[in-house]
Amino acid sequence: MTSLPAAYVERIRQQLGDETDAFLRSYDSPRTYGLRMNPLKSANAPEALPALLSTLQTEFRIKPVPWCPEGYYYEESARPGKHPFHQAGLIYIQEPSAMIAAELLDPQPGELVLDLAAAPGGKTTQIAGKLAGRGLLVANEIHAGRARILAENVERMGIRNAIVTNAAPDELSSRWPEAFDRIMLDAPCSGEGMFRKDAGAVTEWSPEAVDACSARQRSILPDAARMLKPGGRLVYSTCTFNREENEETVSWFLKEFPEFVLLKEERMWPHRIEGEGHYAAVLEKRAIGDANGVGDRTILAHQAQHAKHVQPETSRTKPSARPAKGRRGDASAGPQAALGLYLEFAKEALPGFKLPPEGEPLLFGEALYWLPVPPGSPLTSRSLAGLRTPRPGLHLGDVLKGRFEPGHALALAVGAGEAARSFDFAPDSPQIAAYLRGESLPAPDPAAKGWGLLTTAGLPLGWFKASDGQLKNRLPKGLRIP
Numbered sequence: 001m002t003s004l005p006a007a008y009v010e011r012i013r014q015q016l017g018d019e020t021d022a023f024l025r026s027y028d029s030p031r032t033y034g035l036r037m038n039p040l041k042s043a044n045a046p047e048a049l050p051a052l053l054s055t056l057q058t059e060f061r062i063k064p065v066p067w068c069p070e071g072y073y074y075e076e077s078a079r080p081g082k083h084p085f086h087q088a089g090l091i092y093i094q095e096p097s098a099m100i101a102a103e104l105l106d107p108q109p110g111e112l113v114l115d116l117a118a119a120p121g122g123k124t125t126q127i128a129g130k131l132a133g134r135g136l137l138v139a140n141e142i143h144a145g146r147a148r149i150l151a152e153n154v155e156r157m158g159i160r161n162a163i164v165t166n167a168a169p170d171e172l173s174s175r176w177p178e179a180f181d182r183i184m185l186d187a188p189c190s191g192e193g194m195f196r197k198d199a200g201a202v203t204e205w206s207p208e209a210v211d212a213c214s215a216r217q218r219s220i221l222p223d224a225a226r227m228l229k230p231g232g233r234l235v236y237s238t239c240t241f242n243r244e245e246n247e248e249t250v251s252w253f254l255k256e257f258p259e260f261v262l263l264k265e266e267r268m269w270p271h272r273i274e275g276e277g278h279y280a281a282v283l284e285k286r287a288i289g290d291a292n293g294v295g296d297r298t299i300l301a302h303q304a305q306h307a308k309h310v311q312p313e314t315s316r317t318k319p320s321a322r323p324a325k326g327r328r329g330d331a332s333a334g335p336q337a338a339l340g341l342y343l344e345f346a347k348e349a350l351p352g353f354k355l356p357p358e359g360e361p362l363l364f365g366e367a368l369y370w371l372p373v374p375p376g377s378p379l380t381s382r383s384l385a386g387l388r389t390p391r392p393g394l395h396l397g398d399v400l401k402g403r404f405e406p407g408h409a410l411a412l413a414v415g416a417g418e419a420a421r422s423f424d425f426a427p428d429s430p431q432i433a434a435y436l437r438g439e440s441l442p443a444p445d446p447a448a449k450g451w452g453l454l455t456t457a458g459l460p461l462g463w464f465k466a467s468d469g470q471l472k473n474r475l476p477k478g479l480r481i482p
């Protein structure tokens, strides 16, 4: 590893005192590797769960992460990211200590949740697992390229009830004041806790970088405060060790926003636990009428004083009213007509799958989405106008010249048992390797005709279209593994 900056070691010595040597020795031991099992997938295939777990145990030699029920350590040599289970969205690779933040957020099915700095999606996908398809998750990322990766991960994990936005925090807070039951702010930070994992973080570190990060965190937090409902919970987390970006930022926040109380702080130190470095603070916004709280009007007036413009790390993304994909499609069919085509498709190919009952169809160019809006929610399609939204809900498919073509996101969001036809092959079979390369396969049932799901261990990998004894491969080109 690149050697540690002297100023960093000195700061750690002041912070940790007698524990410093034990902490510094942790740099001599290997970094930890973690993955999370996706409960949305196991809920779609409960009968397959014991077999899936035992496969993970033998293939990746997993062992449980104590603070996260779905979290497991795996051995470096196991390479789970290359396994078909990864492409099927059964697993998400995430540093074990980072799993603590969503556990502390503790989202409940049916709630409205915001992940304000969400890419690449570790916490978003963990939160979505806890929402179990009920309620709505807004996953936001300020940088366009990272927002696209976030959207891909939301899709791979089969999340039905998430919107992915690409906005600066103040663009969201002006639209959705007091809208969310829970907010995760996993802030951009100096990354001291990642030094073992990412040598680049060491070379970018300097006392000035710590100051800049802490200023950026303090510019984002007021927007998070504004968007939380009274009585709601905010988790502020970083993957850095210094007090300036952690406890001191939280003390500053509590002074600026006295309607908040600190419920808990957690620190993950690599010499105390098996994991890298992480910090999380659990903050609660006092409810209206709370004996110790302040009135709602006072809260809003106070937050209005903090409304300001936030600068991202680099260039600021320009809001746009244009559809996220920017493609020109068959806009002649409105959303209801497009939904009609989807429903015809679903009746034939997905008879067991029902869209969440409350929601709205959205047509962006040729792409049809289902935005699952909980009753009375401020997160309507109108509230998304003018916002860059790479995923305004579940992508059901595309309407091309009056025909409906199902989207890859839909294949990953449904269970094999919900489809009229599916063919399953073992993860290590030549058929799965061929499918992932983008090849067509001979149909196990030569009479099969129409859209169906190719699955492994019961988990959908993507669509095929069967005809003439062949399963025509419909895996998106960008996801094929040569």
Ligand code: SAM
Pocket: 098, 116, 117, 118, 119, 120, 121, 122, 123, 124, 141, 142, 143, 146, 168, 169, 186, 187, 188, 189, 216, 220, 310, 311, 312, 313
């Ligand atoms: N929560 C993510 C996860 O679990 O995968 C990791 C988030 S990462 C620690 C912080 C994110 O904040 C980055 O994706 C970065 O692009 C974003 N960011 C940078 N500047 C920002 C700003 N001014 N406002 C909001 N987000 C910002």
